[in-house]
Amino acid sequence: MTYGTDGELAMEKGFESVFPIDGVPPSSASIHLRCFKHLKWDMLAELKRLEQPKGKQNYIVRRILGGEFQGKRLKGLVDVEDGEFDKEWANIQKELPPAFSEWMKSTKGRIRSHMETICKCMLKSVRIHAGLGNPPNKFNNQRSKSTNNVVKEEAMRKETDQIHIHELIEERVVEDQRDELIKAIGCMGKYRLAEDFKGKAVSPSKWSQMTTEQRKEYTKKVLHMKQQNLGPRAQFACDVDFMSVPVSKCDLEDLPSAVVKDIWAQANIILEKYNVIQLENATFCVTEFDQSYTVKQTALTLYRCCCKLFMSTDGLCQHVVSVAEKMKALLEFLTHYREKKNKASRVMFQKVPIDAGEKPSSTRRINFSSFHFSWEDMNSIN
Numbered sequence: 001m002t003y004g005t006d007g008e009l010a011m012e013k014g015f016e017s018v019f020p021i022d023g024v025p026p027s028s029a030s031i032h033l034r035c036f037k038h039l040k041w042d043m044l045a046e047l048k049r050l051e052q053p054k055g056k057q058n059y060i061v062r063r064i065l066g067g068e069f070q071g072k073r074l075k076g077l078v079d080v081e082d083g084e085f086d087k088e089w090a091n092i093q094k095e096l097p098p099a100f101s102e103w104m105k106s107t108k109g110r111i112r113s114h115m116e117t118i119c120k121c122m123l124k125s126v127r128i129h130a131g132l133g134n135p136p137n138k139f140n141n142q143r144s145k146s147t148n149n150v151v152k153e154e155a156m157r158k159e160t161d162q163i164h165i166h167e168l169i170e171e172r173v174v175e176d177q178r179d180e181l182i183k184a185i186g187c188m189g190k191y192r193l194a195e196d197f198k199g200k201a202v203s204p205s206k207w208s209q210m211t212t213e214q215r216k217e218y219t220k221k222v223l224h225m226k227q228q229n230l231g232p233r234a235q236f237a238c239d240v241d242f243m244s245v246p247v248s249k250c251d252l253e254d255l256p257s258a259v260v261k262d263i264w265a266q267a268n269i270i271l272e273k274y275n276v277i278q279l280e281n282a283t284f285c286v287t288e289f290d291q292s293y294t295v296k297q298t299a300l301t302l303y304r305c306c307c308k309l310f311m312s313t314d315g316l317c318q319h320v321v322s323v324a325e326k327m328k329a330l331l332e333f334l335t336h337y338r339e340k341k342n343k344a345s346r347v348m349f350q351k352v353p354i355d356a357g358e359k360p361s362s363t364r365r366i367n368f369s370s371f372h373f374s375w376e377d378m379n380s381i382n
């Protein structure tokens with residue numbers, strides 16, 4: 001279990017009595033991360049109380065918590081390797097007002113001294129182990145979506161009962177986090193599954209091709225959840241069709257529906273995971289996996305791409321669709337595309353003898369085999 005607190009004594013005691021930490025991982029079963037910002041504010045307040053000049057206050061905080069200067073990360077005590085901690089602390093202590101040094105070592109009104117907290121809850125190795133990357137990010141629980149903020153935002157200035165608070169937390173915090181977790185299973189959204197659970201992740205292209213029902217089943221399996229626990233909103237979270245015109249309403253009957261579905265799925269992934277950048281001269285750069293495609297705007301709401309799929313569909317691929325969506329012109333683009341296509345097929349029909357058999361458009365077969373997967377693959381996980 002990894003959890004973070006702002007250093008409030010009751011919270012720290014409560015958590016640690018249920019999920020004890022025993023120092024630096026990997027020996028510890030649980031990790032308690034301590035908020036950088038709250039400790040920074042505490043330290044600044046103490047330094048101010050000790051009448052230290054402002055420049056010195058900031059310098060000391062930077063020596064301990066690290067900082068940033070001209071876009072570069074300056075290492076602090078929290079960034080040293082485990083074995084170097086005592087040496088670095090001895091170095092820093094030489095520059096500290098003795099009273100501040102004592103304050104850092106004091107356990108008065110705390111679960112442990114700030115020094116020990118830095119060692120057990122903030123040090124580089126602890127944060128790496130908690131999954132904050134390497135080099136690890138600082139941990140802060142001052143995010144705007146924190147429980148505290150959600151409750152304050154919703155309930156402040158109003159008289160509120162406990163039931164309402166519980167509902168609020170369920171809806172705005174618990175369900176919100178679960179939605180992010182569901183997205184992470186499909187490698188979407190802003191989080192990814194931790195190293196130990198990577199095997200349960202589904203690639204974005206597979207994820208987008210699964211039906212909502214399949215995603216739901218898979219999610220329940222991964223999260224070991226029963227049907228009733230998933231809740232009505234989770235269903236929505238599984239549905240990753242972010243496009244303003246859903247694939248069911250795009251009205252592109254000329255093209256095989258599997259191809260259209262693929263294009264929408266891939267455009268979804270581009271918009272969610274990769275990038276569409278507007279360059280000069282009505283040109284866009286669309287990144288997909290490790291490739292980039294150039295899309296040119298040829299009319300107000302019409303685009304041209306350099307990829308093979310675009311050629312074979314006479315103007316439709318995930319790249320132009322994501323650009324149109326990004327420019328908030330997907331509906332207009334589709335109308336324009338259909339008109340152009342209708343005109344073209346009328347011309348073609350006029351040239352085709354009446355007994356020529358199938359419609360010209362049905363002779364075009366697009367190979368999209370690289371994105372196929374079987375539902376059995378999904379079920380093979382335990």
Ligand SMILES: [Zn+2]
Nearest residue numbers: 305307317319
């Ligand atoms: Zn393309």
